[in-house]
Amino acid sequence: MTNYFLSLLQLCDSNLPTGGFSHSFGLETYIQENKVQDKASFAKWLRMYLDEQLVYSDGLACRLVYEALENNDLAKLWELDRRITVQNLPRETREGTNKIGERMLTIGVDLYASPLLQTYKRRVLESVSFAHPAIVFSIIAFQLEVPQKLGISAYLYSSISGLVQNAVRGIPLGQTAGQQVLREFQSYIQEAVDKIENLAEEDFGAVAPGLEIAQMKHERVNIRIFMS
Template sequence: MTDNALSLFQLCDSNFPTGSFSHSFGLETYIQNDIVHNQETFSEWLKVYLHEQLAYADGLAARLIYQALEENDTEKIWELDRILTVQNLARESRDGTQRIGDRFLNISESIYEIPMLTNYRNQLRKKFAFGHPAIVFTMVGHHLQVPKETTILFYLYSTIASLVQNAVRAIPLGQTAGQKVIYTFQKELRQATDKIMHLDESEFGVVSPGLELSQMQHERVNIRIFSS
C-alpha cells in the first residue's frame, strides 16, 4: 500500500470523529423488531445494506464524482450532491448524512490542503450544496491520487466498519464477533466495489424499499439509542 493510500485509510477508522456512531441508518428498526438479534442475522442485514443500498447510492456516487474530478466538472459534483440528498427519503437518515458530511469536511479541511474541499465548503455556505461524506472522501482520495477503485473500496469499508461498531453496542455483539464480521466482509466489499465499477449511471439510487421503510420507521421505534 502506498503512503497516499495509507493516508486515505486513516479516514476509514471507525473512531474517526464524524458522528457516525450516532446513526444506524435503519438497523435499529430491525433490532427492535427482533429481525436482527445476533452475528448471523446482522451479517445478513449488512449484506443487503452493502449490495442493495450503499452500492447504488454512495458507492456509485463516489465513482461518478471521481470521474467528474478527473474531468474538472464541478457542476456534475454539485448535481450528484443534490441527487444523493433528495433521493434519501427518510428524514432522519437524510439529516444524519448531512451532519456526518459536514463534520467529515471540517476534519478533512484541517488535515489536508485541498482546494476542492474549500470549494465544497463555499457551496455549503451559500446553500448551493448539502454535504455528503462520500463526496468528501472521494475528493480526498482523488487529491491523494489513490486509484478510483481503491478509493471506493476504502469508503465502503469505512461505512461497514462504522455500522459494525454500532451493532456491537446495539444488538449487542461482542467485540470479537464484530471483528469476525469485518473479516468475513472483505470478499463482500470487493464484490460490491467490482459491481459499482460496472454500474450504469441510470442505476443511481436504485435501492431496497425495505431498507428505506426501516429508516422511515425509525422515528417511531419504542426505545432508541441512535439518531437514525
C-alpha cells in the same frame, strides 16, 4: 510505502470524529422488531445494506465523483451532491448523513487545505450544496491520488466498519463476533466494487424499499440509542 496509504487509513479509522457512531441507518428498527438479534441475522442485514443501498448510492457516487474530477467537471460534482441528498427519502437518514458529511468536510479542509474542499464547504454554508460523506471522501481520495477502485473499497469498508461497531452496541454483539463479520465482508466488499464499476449512471439511487421503510420507521421506535 505509497504516500497516500497512511492518509487513507486515517480516513477509514472509526475514531475519525464524524459522528457516525450516532447513526444506525435503520438497523435499530430491525433490532427492535427482532429481525436482527445475533451475528448471523446481523450479517444477513449488513449484506443486504451493502448490496441494495451502499452499492447504488454511496458506492456509485464515489465512482461518479472520480469520473467528474478526472474530467474537471465541477458542475457534475455539485449535481451529484444534490441528487444523492434529495433521493435519500427518510428524513433522519438524510439529515444524519448531511451532518456526517459536513463534519468530514470540515476535517478534510483542516487536514488537507484543499481549495476544492474549501469551495465545497463554502457552498454548504451558503446552502447551495449539502455535503455528503461519500463525495467528501472521494474528493480527498482523488486528490491523494488513491486509485479509484481502492478509494471505493476504502469508503465501503469504512461504512461497513461503522455499522459493525454500532451493532456491537445495539444488538449487542460481541467485539470478537464484530471482527469476524468484518473479516467475512472483505470479499463481499470486493464483489460490491466490481459491481459498481459496471453500473450505469441510471442505476444511481436504486434502493430497496424495505431499507427505506425501516429508516422511516426509526422515527417512532420505542427506545432509541441512535439518531437514525
